[in-house]
Amino acid sequence: MKFASSAKFAAVVLTAALALTACGGGSSSSGGSPGPVDGKGKKLSVLTGVNNQYSAQQKQWFTDIAAKFKAQTGADISFETFASANDELTRIQTSVVSGQGPDVYSLGTTFTPTAYATKAFVTLSDDDWKKVGGKDRFNPAALGISGPDAQHQAGIPFVSRPFVMAYNKDLLKAAGIDKPATSWDELAAQAKKMTDPATGTFGLATGYKDNFDPWKFIWAMSVQAGNPLVDGKTLKLDDPTVKKAYETYFGWLTKDKIVDPASIGWSNSNAVAAFASGKAGYLMMTTSSSLPTLDKSAVAGKYAYTAMPTTAPGQTSPQGDGANAASILSGDNVVVADYSKQKDLAFAYINLITSKDEQLNFQKIFGDLPANAEALKALDNPALKPVADTAAKSKATPFTGAWGDIQLALLNVVVQSIPDLSKGSVDDSALQARLKDAQSKGQASLDRASK
Amino acid sequence: MSTDSLTAGKSTRRKTSRAAKPGPQSPDGTLRRRKGLSERNRPLWMLIPGGLLMIVIIVVPLLLGIFMSGLDLDQYSLRQWVSAPFIGVQNFVEALTASPLLHAIWLSVSYSLLAMVVTIPLGIAGAVATQNAFKGRALIRSIFLIPYVLPSFVVATVWRTMFQPGSVIDSMLHSVGIDAGLWLNGPQSYWTLILVQIWASWPFVYLLALSGLQSVDHEVHEASALDGALWWNKLRYVVFPYLKGPLSLAFLIGMLHHINNFTLPFVLFGVPAPSDVELLPILTYVTSFQSFRFGLSAAMAFISLILIAIPLFIYLRAVKLDDAETPGGKK
Numbered sequence: 130m131k132f133a134s135s136a137k138f139a140a141v142v143l144t145a146a147l148a149l150t151a152c153g154g155g156s157s158s159s160g161g162s163p164g165p166v167d168g169k170g171k172k173l174s175v176l177t178g179v180n181n182q183y184s185a186q187q188k189q190w191f192t193d194i195a196a197k198f199k200a201q202t203g204a205d206i207s208f209e210t211f212a213s214a215n216d217e218l219t220r221i222q223t224s225v226v227s228g229q230g231p232d233v234y235s236l237g238t239t240f241t242p243t244a245y246a247t248k249a250f251v252t253l254s255d256d257d258w259k260k261v262g263g264k265d266r267f268n269p270a271a272l273g274i275s276g277p278d279a280q281h282q283a284g285i286p287f288v289s290r291p292f293v294m295a296y297n298k299d300l301l302k303a304a305g306i307d308k309p310a311t312s313w314d315e316l317a318a319q320a321k322k323m324t325d326p327a328t329g330t331f332g333l334a335t336g337y338k339d340n341f342d343p344w345k346f347i348w349a350m351s352v353q354a355g356n357p358l359v360d361g362k363t364l365k366l367d368d369p370t371v372k373k374a375y376e377t378y379f380g381w382l383t384k385d386k387i388v389d390p391a392s393i394g395w396s397n398s399n400a401v402a403a404f405a406s407g408k409a410g411y412l413m414m415t416t417s418s419s420l421p422t423l424d425k426s427a428v429a430g431k432y433a434y435t436a437m438p439t440t441a442p443g444q445t446s447p448q449g450d451g452a453n454a455a456s457i458l459s460g461d462n463v464v465v466a467d468y469s470k471q472k473d474l475a476f477a478y479i480n481l482i483t484s485k486d487e488q489l490n491f492q493k494i495f496g497d498l499p500a501n502a503e504a505l506k507a508l509d510n511p512a513l514k515p516v517a518d519t520a521a522k523s524k525a526t527p528f529t530g531a532w533g534d535i536q537l538a539l540l541n542v543v544v545q546s547i548p549d550l551s552k553g554s555v556d557d558s559a560l561q562a563r564l565k566d567a568q569s570k571g572q573a574s575l576d577r578a579s580k
Numbered sequence: 581m582s583t584d585s586l587t588a589g590k591s592t593r594r595k596t597s598r599a600a601k602p603g604p605q606s607p608d609g610t611l612r613r614r615k616g617l618s619e620r621n622r623p624l625w626m627l628i629p630g631g632l633l634m635i636v637i638i639v640v641p642l643l644l645g646i647f648m649s650g651l652d653l654d655q656y657s658l659r660q661w662v663s664a665p666f667i668g669v670q671n672f673v674e675a676l677t678a679s680p681l682l683h684a685i686w687l688s689v690s691y692s693l694l695a696m697v698v699t700i701p702l703g704i705a706g707a708v709a710t711q712n713a714f715k716g717r718a719l720i721r722s723i724f725l726i727p728y729v730l731p732s733f734v735v736a737t738v739w740r741t742m743f744q745p746g747s748v749i750d751s752m753l754h755s756v757g758i759d760a761g762l763w764l765n766g767p768q769s770y771w772t773l774i775l776v777q778i779w780a781s782w783p784f785v786y787l788l789a790l791s792g793l794q795s796v797d798h799e800v801h802e803a804s805a806l807d808g809a810l811w812w813n814k815l816r817y818v819v820f821p822y823l824k825g826p827l828s829l830a831f832l833i834g835m836l837h838h839i840n841n842f843t844l845p846f847v848l849f850g851v852p853a854p855s856d857v858e859l860l861p862i863l864t865y866v867t868s869f870q871s872f873r874f875g876l877s878a879a880m881a882f883i884s885l886i887l888i889a890i891p892l893f894i895y896l897r898a899v900k901l902d903d904a905e906t907p908g909g910k911k
Contacts, residue, residue, distance in 0.1 A: 218870075
């Protein structure tokens with residue numbers, strides 16, 4: 130009994146301190162000059178996210194890439210996958226503390242600042258960039274969240290996954306709308322025309338219970354109104370633009386009634402399902418990876434992607450850098466662990482997977498856009514054109530180690546407001562109090578970051 | 581969980597065997613002397629491997645945890661974490677004054693207590709109902725155990741699906757004219773948690789109660805029947821005293837298990853948790869693994885350890901479970 134409680138206690142506190150998983154690289158010193166890497170007898174360890182949507186294809190991709198890598202360098206690769214962001218965090222923390230683990234990690238873009246703050250990953254020198262094929266091989270916009278500035282970059286862009294919206298062409302036409310909205314106000318007005326609760330059709334499909342989507346809306350509407358959220362060492366969640374963003378986002382449900390009331394319990398995949406069944410005019414906050422799903426659904430051939438609005442609620446045109454904030458800069462970066470004893474081999478692997486051919490191949494299988502500039506240009510699927518355009522109009526979230534906390538605080542405002550949403554209205558003073566709480570928590574975290 | 585039940589099973593067995601035997605306190609000279617002899621030659625060195633293991637997997641992490649609670653340890657200092665700045669009790673001060681820790685403690689303790697208060701009568705009822713042999717008893721007993729053998733993760737996932745807005749439970753209630761509102765967020769989520777916890781953990785009480793019932797001697801039943809005791813009197817004065825031991829054990833283990841339960845609230849409500857169900861383990865987890873405040877969360881965990889240790893200690897003193905073989909004897 131004593132054993133059980135202490136053991137659990139230990140498990141909760143000390144997962145980070147106890148390095149339980151030790152895996153990965155054999156030991157050998159790195160060479161140093163660019164050129165073909167001889168990796169005979171070595172094994173590179175790569176940690177990447179599991180792809181539940183295309184798991185068989187992902188396994189195949191692992192096998193193919195491993196074979197190509199072996200042909201190039203003579204070295205083997207062992208791929209490991211993590212199931213969720215939490216899983217990934219735990220793995221990274223364990224490896225950071227113990228100084229051993231995978232050589233190469235795949236990271237979501239918004240997590241890159243946090244990972245960078247641990248200083249556990251290689252900040253690439255000019256030489257290192259050459260080893261991965263040169264910095265100019267990448268879409269310049271995709272480099273926006275690789276590091277705090279152009280000289281200090283740790284994340285090497287692997288794929289872009291800009292957020293767009295999909296719209297049902299038939300529903301828009303039936304409502305007499307000739308082109309999709311470019312401002313949030315217009316979007317709400319159009320959605321209203323398409324909403325018909327009697328048939329279960331709603332203008333917008335979005336999930337209020339999603340773990341990521343809600344803060345992205347708030348971020349986008351705030352940035353488009355000229356508030357970058359983080360201004361130097363100051364957090365600006367107590368700004369009227371942020372409140373307006375929440376009011377708009379909640380208003381879709383409480384005032385405009387243009388979303389399914391059940392969506393307070395939805396995650397993004399529920400919204401995709403609703404749109405796929407033809408019951409929604411717009412599918413908000415989606416990526417090109419929904420394409421294979423939608424192409425097999427009832428809306429196949431009847432939908433198109435387009436950029437989300439860039440004009441903030443109540444405004445007539447994008448403020449500040451708003452026109453370039455159609456989406457957060459989203460996708461995956463790869464980073465090389467600082468403790469890795471085979472960095473050259475790691476760079477050779479990244480060189481392989483970010484080459485034009487491999488990037489195009491990856492796009493075909495998984496739908497994610499290439500980070501390789503040439504490959505991005507070579508895309509010929511017209512459906513992807515608006516998505517590729519959005520990739521260029523994506524804006525990086527603030528590069529600070531505190532972003533994780535800020536994101537959590539933004540999301541928490543929505544989580545705590547859900548009971549109000551279900552009752553049909555969010556009390557103004559309650560929202561104010563939640564924003565104040567988010568501001569103080571986020572600011573405290575930002576203070577730690579700039580210490 | 582598995583450790584809990586294992587220990588529980590062992591202790592119960594120990595207890596029941598004690599109940600069955602004549603009390604060891606009985607003035608039996610020969611027994612005493614034999615014990616003294618065996619005590620002298622006990623091969624204590626055989627405990628060394630187990631002892632070392634205990635040190636490595638319990639004592640060392642515990643000390644590390646206490647050490648961490650004095651450090652300003654976050655993602656900026658994680659890499660060289662041993663040399664993170666030492667800030668004394670500041671983490672404890674922050675945990676107690678500037679974090680929702682006290683609220684979380686209140687939620688955890690109250691929910692555990694409420695769940696326990698309901699599961700104990702349920703468990704006893706289940707055990708009494710299946711005490712006497714009848715056709716299909718084995719089947720019923722197995723069915724009773726289903727919630728207990730299902731992994732917590734599965735239980736939580738299934739309930740979460742059923743509690744979704746507009747899902748099974750809502751439409752069932754709707755058909756009888758009740759609009760229940762939100763289950764997985766808002767004030768009602770606290771009761772959702774208790775409900776699911778009761779469902780998942782009552783078989784544990786049932787198991788221990790059943791083991792207590794098994795230890796009631798047949799003669800006792802006969803004697804009370806001869807004395808003309810009716811079912812309630814029999815239950816109250818004959819059966820319940822036998823159950824006191826196993827049930828207090830169930831209460832203790834259940835409370836500890838509920839307070840430490842992470843999977844159930846995490847899967848049911850996700851993070852960030854609605855403030856009505858921001859329990860102690862969830863808060864510690866978020867502080868560590870979402871906000872990277874390892875020092876602060878170590879302090880929180882240490883406070884909660886003390887919190888759990890106090891009633892545990894008092895209880896162990898009271899029932900002397902820690903040395904059941906030699907009551908009162910100190911070695």
